[in-house]
Amino acid sequence: MSAFINPNYLTCLEACQQCLIDCQVCIAKMAGKDSMNDCPLCCVQCVESCQVCLKMMATDSKWVPAYCALCAEICDYCAEQCGAHSHDHCQRCAASCRACAEACRALNPV
16 A cells, blocks of 8 residues: 555555455356346445545545445445345455445444
């Protein structure tokens, strides 16, 4: 990571990156397959959310807490949807989404 990145964001940055990657894999693996729920649509939304969070953290934006709070909600939903499937890629995606949600919430202590 860059020396210019706020060190408080490192865990969340890594979690968002892994979530983005695992969601992209899930999207690719689910292409052309029937889904009983919002997978892979939720993955598309999760990728977008993680990208925004990464950009906000990279610039140390004052909006990091708000974007990360929303990202956590989107990741929770995606974890629920993908976790309902037995595919390995969906299970991996769900685990990454849960980890990302947890890391995002850690930036917003209540």
